[in-house]
Amino acid sequence: MIxxxxxxxxxxxxxxxxxGECAASALAKYSSQILQYGSFRGFGPLREFIAAGHGLQPDQVLLSQGALQIVDFVARSLIAxxxxxxVEQPSYxxxxxxxxxxGATVVGxxxxxxxxxLTACEDLIREHHPLMTYVVSDFQNPSGTTMSEAKRRAFAALAEQYGMLVLEDLPYRRLRYTxxxxSTIQSMIPDRTIELTSFSKLLSPGLRVGVALGPQQYMDRLGKTAQDTYITPALLPQATVFEFIDRGLLPAQIEKLHNLYRPRLSRLLTTLDAEMADLGTWARPEGGFFxxxxxxxSVKAExxxxxxxxxxxxxxxxxDFFADGRGDTFVRLPFCALTTEEIDxxxxxxxQVVSSL
Incomplete structure (x- = not known):
């Protein structure tokens, strides 16, 4: 079964x-911190590292059990x-x-x-007065599309004009193969953007290290929800990630991922061109997972x-990817965990299945 x-x-x-080595080293170095209850915002050295890379204060960074949990914090903290x-349509x-x-009304x-x-986006903003927009701007899940620089700037201007919050999810940003x-939307309108990412796709989903960064007023509210949820997150995985970064291992790991996934994406696009040119259309991503x-x-999904x-x-x-439920003819193809032979x-x-239907 593929x-x-x-x-x-x-x-x-x-x-x-x-x-394994980084986890052992983290325990040796930080045992009194990471085996005890700690800050609800997460492991301090990792937050400091991430904050410095974005020109923020450490308290503007929240670490949690994966980025999806932070989406839940956003929903529980900000949404009535x-x-x-x-959301984009399709979306995650x-x-x-x-x-x-x-309890949110989700509009695609x-x-x-x-x-x-963006024309449709502005029309929907005027009609619905949304609190925020959720966007996966790089190698979008599920379509694989990437928002252009021009559209990012125009979208940022819309968010400013209408006082809208942006939830920018960037789990695949470091997985650009060509x-x-x-520039991120967060870099354009930092006072109006909460940025999400994680180390799930770079190191391991099982570590469950998600990241949010943004304006202090929002991070304080998310942090309060986090504190009320688990008192403190799992600190050993966060310290392990920091040790991995601190040893200078992340660039080589990302290069390894590029070399592993680039030919799989290329094979998927080539095989789609050969087998499905008359059956559908698709984006041509330069990275990501999908x-x-x-x-x-027309065909029913079931x-x-x-x-x-x-x-x-x-x-x-x-x-499931469409806010209006109209995605019967949409097929998401993840490729990273498949060999080129399985992709073919x-x-x-x-x-063959689509043709038979």
Whole structure:
């Protein structure tokens, strides 16, 4: 069975030996801090390192059990029932669920090849008066698109004009395999942006080290929710990550990931071109974990999933990524945890399934 479902790292990407050494070293150096209750904001040296890289104070950085938990803190701290939140359409399905659980009205903004349709975005802002917009600006989950520099600046101007908060999620930013980095929205409007990232895709999801940074007023509110949730987060994984960085190991690890994932993305795009050119359209990402395919013909997601299972591929329900539930013809293809041979076979099978329907 070839799993086109979860966007997980390849197990061979984990720096197992180095993480073991870093964990042992962290225990030796910081045992009195990391084995005791500590700051609800997370391990101090790691927060200081991240803050310095963004020109912020350490208390403007919050570390938690993965970035999705911080989305939950945002939802519980800032959102009242009935509050409108804009998301890209399609968007990360778990964030949509977390926002709705907090009582938010989630409205989708159509996504184009270079980011959100900003004309539609402004129309929706005027209609719904949203508190904030959630955006994955680099190698978006689930589509793989990247918002262009011009659109980021125009979107930042909209946020300023209408007094809107931005929740910018950047889990894949360091996983650019070709091309040049684009400035973050946070760097353009730091007083109006909460930036999220994590070490899940770079080191290990099991470490559960998520990061949020932003204006002090918002970080204090998120921190209070964090404190009330767990008193203090898991400090050993955070200290392990800091030790990994402090030893200068992160650049080589990121290069390793680039070398591992770049050919898998290239193979996926090549195979899609060969097998599905007449069946759908898709973005051409320069990094990240996903390529999202929009099929040309109408099909029910349940039918597609069931037929895929019969033929040996697992697919995610495309409707989950759409705030309006209209994603039947959307297929998210994660590639990082698959070999090039599995990618070839999986895409060929998908093409056969789609053609048969």
């Amino acid at each position: 799993a086109f479902t979860r966007g997980v790292p390849a197990t061979e990407a984990f720096p197992v030996e180095a993480l 029932p009935g509050t409108t939140v804009l 399905d778990r964030v949509i669920k977390v926002l709705r659980r907090a 903004v159509p996504l184009q090849e270079d980011g959100m349709d 091309g040049d980095d684009i 390529v999202g395919v929009t099929l040309n013909k 039918t597609l999933i069931a037929k895929g299972l019969e033929k040996g591929i697992q697919l995610t329900n495309g409707r 076979e999986g895409v060929r099978t998908l093409a």
